[in-house]
Amino acid sequence: TRPDNHVIVLFGATGDLAKRKLLPGLFHLARAGLLPDGYRIVGSSTARSALSDDAFRKHAHDAVATFGRSQPSGPEWESFEESLSFGAAQPEDPGPLLAAVRSAEDSLGGQARRLFHLAVPPSAFGSMIGMLGDTDLAENAKVIVEKPFGTDLASARALNKTIHAVFDESRVFRIDHFLGKESVDNILALRFANGLFEPIWNRDHISHVQIDVPETLGLEGRAGFYERTGAFRDMIVTHLIQVLGIVAMEPPVSLGAQALRDEKAKVFEALRPIEPAHVVRGQYEGYRDEPGVTPDSQTETFAALRLEVDNWRWAGVPFHLRSGKNLAQHREVITLGLREPPLRMFRTDLPHHEKNTGNKIVIDFGDPGWIAACFLAKEPGPTMRLAPATMTFRYADSFCQKHELEGYERLLLDAMLGDQSLFTRSDEIEHIWAASTPLLENPPPPQPYAAGSWGPDPAVSDLIAPHQWHLPDAG
Numbered sequence: 085t086r087p088d089n090h091v092i093v094l095f096g097a098t099g100d101l102a103k104r105k106l107l108p109g110l111f112h113l114a115r116a117g118l119l120p121d122g123y124r125i126v127g128s129s130t131a132r133s134a135l136s137d138d139a140f141r142k143h144a145h146d147a148v149a150t151f152g153r154s155q156p157s158g159p160e161w162e163s164f165e166e167s168l169s170f171g172a173a174q175p176e177d178p179g180p181l182l183a184a185v186r187s188a189e190d191s192l193g194g195q196a197r198r199l200f201h202l203a204v205p206p207s208a209f210g211s212m213i214g215m216l217g218d219t220d221l222a223e224n225a226k227v228i229v230e231k232p233f234g235t236d237l238a239s240a241r242a243l244n245k246t247i248h249a250v251f252d253e254s255r256v257f258r259i260d261h262f263l264g265k266e267s268v269d270n271i272l273a274l275r276f277a278n279g280l281f282e283p284i285w286n287r288d289h290i291s292h293v294q295i296d297v298p299e300t301l302g303l304e305g306r307a308g309f310y311e312r313t314g315a316f317r318d319m320i321v322t323h324l325i326q327v328l329g330i331v332a333m334e335p336p337v338s339l340g341a342q343a344l345r346d347e348k349a350k351v352f353e354a355l356r357p358i359e360p361a362h363v364v365r366g367q368y369e370g371y372r373d374e375p376g377v378t379p380d381s382q383t384e385t386f387a388a389l390r391l392e393v394d395n396w397r398w399a400g401v402p403f404h405l406r407s408g409k410n411l412a413q414h415r416e417v418i419t420l421g422l423r424e425p426p427l428r429m430f431r432t433d434l435p436h437h438e439k440n441t442g443n444k445i446v447i448d449f450g451d452p453g454w455i456a457a458c459f460l461a462k463e464p465g466p467t468m469r470l471a472p473a474t475m476t477f478r479y480a481d482s483f484c485q486k487h488e489l490e491g492y493e494r495l496l497l498d499a500m501l502g503d504q505s506l507f508t509r510s511d512e513i514e515h516i517w518a519a520s521t522p523l524l525e526n527p528p529p530p531q532p533y534a535a536g537s538w539g540p541d542p543a544v545s546d547l548i549a550p551h552q553w554h555l556p557d558a559g
């Protein structure tokens with residue numbers, strides 16, 4: 085099904101996210117025939133110097149040429165380009181935006197849904213929402229709000245209050261693009277469509293879980309955003325904990341938005357308050373010399389932590405989360421480490437039979453991602469000698485079609501369709517911030533680490549002992 089006709093308004097249209105993901109993503113959706121029959125995209129920003137429609141089209145062209153999967157040319161580009169216009173939006177002067185939205189609606193015959201995407205820093209959400217409420221723009225509209233949603237429990241509550249004064253929850257789409265990743269969505273299928281995995285998906289069989297997203301990328305010119313955000317708010321409370329929610333949730337009664345999010349919210353409610361002693365914050369050497377970073381910055385570019393989910397299924401199973409900039413590899417990997425079998429019948433002095441070659445389920449949720457079950461097998465030969473072996477699922481082996489949509493593309497489409505399943509709900513976010521409070525009130529100082537390393541030493545070993553970080557070879 086294709087969505088109803090839409091006017092999509094991109095606030096922050098000249099910002100980093102619009103350039104890298106949103107404009108290329110919308111063009112990809114258009115090329116894939118997934119946008120509505122009638123659509124218009126109105127770029128907006130609060131910058132004093134408003135863009136002309138033509139300048140915005142040129143901006144979109146360059147963004148798609150640099151970051152898109154297909155080049156901005158041919159009739160598909162021409163019709164996409166025609167749908168673009170620009171309307172500046174100062175909270176005190178919404179006139180140009182109102183005019184641009186009305187003219188876009190008129191060109192669709194007056195029959196279109198409105199979708200506002202707030203790709204702006206959290207500090208700007210409040211005034212934008214206020215402006216939508218004060219004008220008639222919010223009428224019948226949906227709103228996509230970017231992460232991080234607030235900076236702590238109090239600000240998230242205040243923001244929810246501000247939003248709910250204008251939009252009821254059914255029209256709020258808090259976006260976390262990791263939930264739109266094909267291989268994250270597949271975790272639901274892996275767990276709940278099969279009899280193979282779910283029976284061992286609990287504390288009786290699993291000794292520890294890791295959600296590991298090291299990045300090789302550095303700041304990418306985003307010092308302004310990053311200085312105020314840091315790795316914990318940019319990646320952990322958002323993407324990694326959302327993935328934890330999918331890994332740890334109970335089977336929902338259906339795949340509907342309410343049932344899925346009810347179960348995820350229960351996991352977040354069960355998160356034990358994060359003890360600062362269970363967190364290592366790091367800052368790569370040279371970060372303070374980056375343009376836009378203050379010389380005594382305490383912002384962390386790395387965070388690793390041990391979380392506990394205090395519920396029946398997971399009591400006593402540590403969840404190790406790690407993410408950071410300028411690390412040794414770029415990976416997106418979940419590992420479920422299985423408990424040792426009750427009896428050791430095999431010689432353990434053999435070089436291969438190291439603890440870290442024990443049974444594991446590994447889910448690589450990069451693009452395209454893969455899933456592996458790691459176990460020990462007998463090496464062929466006259467002696468009983470064990471060696472690590474792997475059974476692997478790769479998309480290309482089972483499916484001929486490639487991943488059609490990236491995270492943002494899938495979620496923009498879902499928002500147009502009005503499907504909130506893969507968007508976060510106010511109570512989920514508030515539970516996560518509540519669990520984060522002890523850490524935010526008392527953050528350990530960031531420890532330096534060398535760019536290209538695995539982060540500060542304590543995060544590599546002490547934090548997660550007796551376990552260790554498992555990073556399998558890229559599939």
Ligand code: BG6
Pocket residue numbers: 299301318491
């Ligand atoms: C964004 C963060 O939300 O996710 C970035 O702000 C991070 O700092 C990015 O690099 C990672 O997402 P992906 O999908 O590009 O791996």
